[in-house]
Amino acid sequence: MGDRVALNRVARTHRPLPLLVPQRGGDVPASAAPDPAASPGPSRSTVRRVRGRDHDTGLGIAVTTRRAVRVPADIDERNPLMCHPSWTRALNEAQRLSDLARLRRVRDRIDREYAQPLDVEALARGVHMSAGHLSRQFRLAYGESPYSYLMTRRIERAMALLRRGDLNVTEVCFAVGCSSLGTFSTRFTELVGMSPSTYR
16 A cells, blocks of 8 residues: 555656657757758758768658758758658668669560660660669569560560571571671570571
């Protein structure tokens, strides 16, 4: 009974702990934290700067809001929600979906324009990615590099032309966009298991 009275007395005199808000320098009481609602969003120019500086965290996705407002001195300190793990996960997911859409555009372009003089740099420029990033993401998504996918499409078309029988191997090589008969024959043999002349 005495313990209960003592606990009630402590409960009446105890003040509740202050609500803490995460900040870059450490947690601060909510009363001292800046109001996120009063924090203006980033302007386009600052988002571009932040995007270039810290692209991996996905802060650059804020450019899609297209709001032209004043820029706080430090976005992360003025808006603690942007530091939250769920925010980062959402931005990473948005970046992944954006990359997949670009990869589909690259794959569709290869399917349409396989006979054109395409290279990885030209494909990457078409979707505003670096050649290295495109190659890595394409391999992760489709299991082969963009160049390998392009050569596979060319060899598939070459097989159809060789079966038709009205073109010789050299004509077929150039018709499908290959500039080297040796490279064409080597790749054809790797994929089909026989040389183009034997297949014909």
